[in-house]
Amino acid sequence: MIETDQVQEGWRERKRRETLDRIADTALTLFVKNGYDATTLDAIAEASGISRRTFFYYFKSKEEILATWQRELPETFRAAILAEPSGQHPFDVLQNAHLKLIANLDPQKSIAIYRIIRSSEYLLAMNQSKYLKLEQTAFEALRELWPDKSRMNAMRIVAMVSVGILRLSLENWAEGQEGKSLETYLKEEFEEMRKETLKL
Structure with missing residues (x-):
């Protein structure tokens, strides 16, 4: 049971990291294409295939994305x-x-x-x-x-x-x-x- 929990925890962490990296990569692409100030959080969330609520689970601001x-x-x-x-x-x-x-x-x-x-x-x-x-x-x-x-x-x-x-x-x-x-x-x-x- 403990081993199964560890596997699930590892899978969840891997998925979290993959989502975080996808959002950061998408944001960087939009920053380059549209400009930093012109890129909205909604645009980043939409292009990343996630909801605005999910976005705020990973990042609180555009500045935080750059900090990653x-x-x-x-x-x-x-x-x-x-x-x-x-x-x-x-x-x-x-x-x-x-x-x-x-x-x-x-x-x-x-x-x-x-x-x-x-x-x-x-x-x-x-x-x-x-x-x-x-x-x-x-x-x-x-x-x-x-x-x-x-x-x-x-x-x-x-x-x-x-x-x-x-x-x-x-x-x-x-x-x-x-x-x-x-x-x-x-x-x-x-x-x-x-x-x-x-x-x-």
């Missing part, structure tokens, strides 16, 4: 940092962790989301919190790897700079016409940072 694409980033980033081999410089640890993070991004969806966010001042402000969370995540993970209190401020600076590099790389990639990958942009920006640091 980023909800797992902090924990994924933290795990990547802590999994790095010891003996590296903190910047190298974060560069490698960033590369692991972006390896899981869907290029088309990522660029579409970037452009949607850029179209709205409200979404831009909301998106700022994503980078703040990543900065805090990086700092806390570095503190686990380098617990020396005398290096606390240095670890915070490293975390802030690395997330700034990620942000710049994402923007250049999404706006770029050179056909370079996000990985290439990220590596180039980290290398540029190292060169400039040596000049100080």
Whole structure:
């Protein structure tokens, strides 16, 4: 009986995840096609094949839909940092962790989301919190790897700079016409940072 209940629970969770992903994918398609502001919740629900009531079971707003694409980033980033081999410089640890993070991004969806966010001042402000969370995540993970209190401020600076590099790389990639990958942009920006640091 317990085993049957576990199977049913697993099936329900799988169906819930499938529905959530379908709504999010449908919303993204409509945002790109019609514009973020012009896309209504009713339109998303109808295109997803669900009722408005069912929609609100999964999401409370359009902003929450966009947030689903980023909800797992902090924990994924933290795990990547802590999994790095010891003996590296903190910047190298974060560069490698960033590369692991972006390896899981869907290029088309990522660029579409970037452009949607850029179209709205409200979404831009909301998106700022994503980078703040990543900065805090990086700092806390570095503190686990380098617990020396005398290096606390240095670890915070490293975390802030690395997330700034990620942000710049994402923007250049999404706006770029050179056909370079996000990985290439990220590596180039980290290398540029190292060169400039040596000049100080």
